[in-house]
Structures are given as C-alpha cells and as structure tokens.
Amino acid sequence: MPDYGLRVHFVCAAEQRAEEFMANMAVLEGCRGEISASGKLGLSGDEKDLVILADMVEIDTGKRASPQLLAQCRHSGIPVLAVVNSGHKERAALFAAGFSDIVYYPFLAMELATRLGTVAAFRVLRWPLPEASFAEAIDAGSSHRATAKERKLVNDTCAFLVKDIVAEFSLHALARHMGSNHNSLTRAFRNVLGIGPYAWLRERRLDEAARLLRTSTLSIGEIGFAVGYGEPANFATAFRQSRGLSPSAYRRMMMRSQA
Numbered sequence: 608m609p610d611y612g613l614r615v616h617f618v619c620a621a622e623q624r625a626e627e628f629m630a631n632m633a634v635l636e637g638c639r640g641e642i643s644a645s646g647k648l649g650l651s652g653d654e655k656d657l658v659i660l661a662d663m664v665e666i667d668t669g670k671r672a673s674p675q676l677l678a679q680c681r682h683s684g685i686p687v688l689a690v691v692n693s694g695h696k697e698r699a700a701l702f703a704a705g706f707s708d709i710v711y712y713p714f715l716a717m718e719l720a721t722r723l724g725t726v727a728a729f730r731v732l733r734w735p736l737p738e739a740s741f742a743e744a745i746d747a748g749s750s751h752r753a754t755a756k757e758r759k760l761v762n763d764t765c766a767f768l769v770k771d772i773v774a775e776f777s778l779h780a781l782a783r784h785m786g787s788n789h790n791s792l793t794r795a796f797r798n799v800l801g802i803g804p805y806a807w808l809r810e811r812r813l814d815e816a817a818r819l820l821r822t823s824t825l826s827i828g829e830i831g832f833a834v835g836y837g838e839p840a841n842f843a844t845a846f847r848q849s850r851g852l853s854p855s856a857y858r859r860m861m862m863r864s865q866a
Contacts, residue, residue, distance in 0.1 A: 615723060616641040617690070618676065619662035624690070624712065628660070631716040638723065658723055659687045663701070664712050677705040688722060693801055699851030702860060708817070711810075713801065717765065721814050757795035760787055764796075764804060772812050773835035778805070813849045816842070820858040827854045 615638055617628045625642045632640030659680055680687045686707035693711045701709060708722050753761075764785050768774075776784070781804065782792040796804045812834040819830045831842030831854075846854045 613638045613723065614641060614657045615639065615660060615719075616643065616657060617660040617662065618643055619660075619690070620644045621662060621664070624662060624664065624714075627714050631714045631719055634716050635720055635723075657685050659685055660690050660710060661687055661706070663689045663691045698849070702850070702852065702857075715800065717769070718810075718814075721811070753795070753798040757798050760785060760792065760795045761799040764792065765807065768804070768808050769811060772808065772815060773833070775835070809845065810849065812836075813846055816846060816854070817850065817857065820854055821861045827858075830854065 615632060617625065617640065619625045619628065619642060629640050629642065632638055659676070661676065677687060679685075687705065688708045688710050689701045689706045690710045690712050691701070693713075698709060710722055711718060764781070767785065768781075778789045778792070782789045785792060787795075793803050796802060796807060800807055802810075816830050816834045819825055819833065820827075823830070825833070827843070828839040831837075831839050834842075836842035836845065843853055846852075846857070850857055852860065
C-alpha cells in the first residue's frame with residue numbers, strides 16, 4: 608500500500624470513539640491514525656503532514672474547545688477538524704472558534720477521506736475508497752441494530768451514488784436499482800448511518816461545494832450547479848442549513864483564515 612505520509616491525530620478521551628476512529632483509519636490509504644486524551648501536542652515546528660481531529664461529540668459549541676489547542680495549531684498552520692454528531696446545530700460557532708472543517712460521528716471512512724483530502728494541502732487521498740475498503744468502514748462504524756445485509760445495502764448504495772453526485776433519482780427508483788424497496792433502503796441507512804440516503808447524499812454534495820468554495824474561483828451559482836442545485840437560492844439555503852453560513856460568507860471566512 609502506498610504511503611502518502613499524512614498523520615491524523617485524534618484528541619479524544621472516549622475509548623469507544625477512539626477505537627472507531629482507528630478502525631476507519633485502517634482502511635484509508637496513506638494515513639496514519641494517532642490518539643491522545645489531551646490537546647497537549649509536542650510539535651517539532653515542521654508539521655506539514657499533520658491534521659488534528661478534536662472530539663466535540665459531547666460538547667455543545669466550539670467555544671468550549673481547548674483554546675490552547677486551537678491557538679497552537681493555528682500558529683503552526685495545522686488544520687483542526689471538529690468531530691460532532693450528525694445533527695449538530697452549532698456549525699457556525701465551530702468555524703468561528705477556529706476549526707477548519709467538521710467530521711460527523713459515527714465515523715464513515717469515505718467522509719474522513721473526503722474531508723481530510725480537502726484540508727490537507729497538496730496531499731493525495733484515494734477517494735472514493737475501493738469498494739472492499741468502504742465495506743470494512745461501514746462495518747466498523749455502523750449501529751449495533753444494523754444487520755450484515757443492511758450494511759452491504761448501504762455500502763453498495765453509497766458507492767453507486769458517489770459515482771455521480773449530481774444525478775437525480777427518486778427514492779423508489781434508487782431502491783429498485785439497488786434491488787430493494789424504499790422502506791428497506793431508508794431503514795438500512797438509518798440503522799447504519801443514522802440518516803436517510805438523500806440526507807447522506809446532500810451532505811456529500813455540500814462537502815464538494817465547500818471544497819470548491821475554498822479552492823476555486825467559480826461563482827456561487829456555478830458551484831451550486833456543479834453539485835446539483837439548479838437554483839442559486841436553493842443552494843444557498845441548503846448550504847446555510849448544513850454549515851451555518853451562506854456560501855459567500857463561508858468563502859470569505861476561509862479566505863481570511865488562509866491569509
């Protein structure tokens with residue numbers, strides 16, 4: 608397996624989340640996972656290969672994150688990502704506190720690869736993951752309620768959807784294509800990932816939109832269209848609901864943080 612040299616350090620005191628993080632990191636090519644229970648990092652001064660994840664699952668707002676950790680990482684140019692529950696409502700506060708991005712818990716290796724690949728400048732991650740690796744990640748991060756059949760269905764459906772994130776399917780048509788029905792597909796997604804298939808796909812589209820806002824000069828309307836939103840107003844509404852900021856405000860904030 609090639610090693611791209613990216614270190615991902617998870618600051619986490621919860622043993623279960625630490626174990627799930629390492630299980631997901633094990634299927635990402637070119638990444639080395641590390642764990643510590645405190646934010647005290649011994650930085651050498653040359654940390655271009657380092658990304659920090661800070662466990663915020665049981666904390667309501669980024670204002671309670673360790674200011675020393677954020678200040679130390681910002682001074683060293685190290686991106687810090689907040690790990691939060693999928694229904695977290697304080698996204699704007701997290702960005703305002705100094706976090707570069709958000710990773711949702713329960714972990715999903717495909718999402719980790721996407722977000723790490725976005726913030727790690729000039730680093731290369733293979734995404735989407737090979738199907739077998741994605742299946743391992745689904746198995747590692749899913750709920751105890753999920754059956755092996757449900758995990759396989761979610762794995763196959765996610766792999767199909769990310770091939771073309773702007774393609775439009777009705778839930779019934781998607782379920783038929785995957786050899787299932789809409790009730791079984793929705794139940795499988797909720798048991799495995801905690802959200803429905805279109806909520807998952809919407810977040811992947813908005814992840815790509817956030818990446819384009821940070822790294823391209825495309826207009827807001829062009830970015831919205833590129834991720835499947837024909838109307839700029841619909842894109843702006845969806846992005847604000849997901850990130851807590853409008854696309855233009857998010858782009859300005861990212862530009863200031865990178866200056």
